[in-house]
Amino acid sequence: MVLFSKKIKPPLQAAWKAFQYGSWVLSATLLFGGSAQAQLGAAPLVVEVEANRGQAQTMINVINTTDTPLRARIYTEPFTYERDSGFQxxxxxxxxxxxxxxxxxxxxxxxxxxxxxxxxxxLLAPSLPDGEYRAVVFTETLNEDWNGSGKKLGITARVGTTVYVRKGDISPNLTVNSASFNLKENQLQLLVQNTGDASVRSSVNWELKQGETVIKSGELPASTIIAQSDRNLILNNFQAGTSSLSPGNYQLIGELTWGEDNSNKVPFSVNLTIPEN
Structure with missing residues (x-):
């Protein structure tokens, strides 16, 4: 059953998507390293709901950005966010x-x-313990074009929405473990641990100081840290061709924020040492 349909004029597609969903269309190229061009969208990209008596309901929007009809199927897979590689x-x-x-x-x-x-x-089974249950919901195009040899033609694209359903009184618990600088990738990283029983999307405001001098500062948009896990958040990619941080001692200070209106805040201050080559 289709629950909602809205016509989008091609010149206004990008603006409409940004306004309507606060999100963007992701192709297989962007999410999962495929070769498909952006032709299929899904929004929102993250869904978080509380189960009431073992049940929860929500919606996803499937968007066709092409000028031809698209057939699509929906399926799920388990997932996580690894410390360094991210979504898996x-x-x-x-x-x-x-x-x-x-x-x-x-x-x-x-x-x-x-x-x-x-x-x-x-529909959560009554025997399930309290906790967080999650899946990535993939929307994938179905190609129906075949050549004379019986081989399927066309490019399959898929986009994913991560869905979290929480049962019972659970919450995240974030702490900052350490900071590091990846000399090879020219990246400033913050290792954040979530010892709670709920995953969370946390933003970071930060400053990198050497003595009283602010070397770098910035804001990192919300990133997911899975329950009972940790993740290296990349705070800053130094531009190609620029020098890395000089060897020495630094201090990284800032604040983790999450929740409605970023009402949850955890300040942090960690030392960072870059050794001589």
Missing amino acids: TLSSSPNYLGSYLQFSPQELTVPPGVSRRVRMRA
Whole structure:
């Protein structure tokens, strides 16, 4: 069952998507290293809901940015965010939500320049302990063109929405463990640990100081730190051709923020030493 349809005029697609969803269309190229051009969008890219008596409902929007109809299917996989490599799908996970998710519809045709809503419903088994259950919900194009040899033609694109359903009274607990500078990649990194039982999207405001002098400063948009895990957040990529930080002692200070209106705040101050080559 299609729940919602909205026509998008091609010249206004980018502005409409940014306004309507506060998000962007991601192709297989951007999310998962494929070769498909952006032709299929999904929004929002992150869904967080609380289960009430073991049930939760939400929506995702499937967007066709091309000038031809697209057929698509919806399916799930377990995932995590690794410390250094970021988003990764998994073969299995004790927190996998996919077995408890229902979609209406699970396959659909999206006309050109149109956004359609798909209902998601989570039905958690009563025996499940309190905690967070998560899955990445992929929307993938279905190609129906075949050549004379019976081989499928066209490029398959997929986009993902990460879905978190929380059962019971759970919360994140963030601490900053350390800071480091990746000389090879020219990246300033902050290792953040989440010892809580709920994943969280946290922003970072930071300053890198040497003595009383501010060397660099910036703001990192919200990044996901999975429950009972840690992650190196890349605070700053120094421009290509510029020199890395000079050897010496530095102090990285700032604040982690998350939640509604960034009402949760954790200040931090960690030392950073860059040795002589």
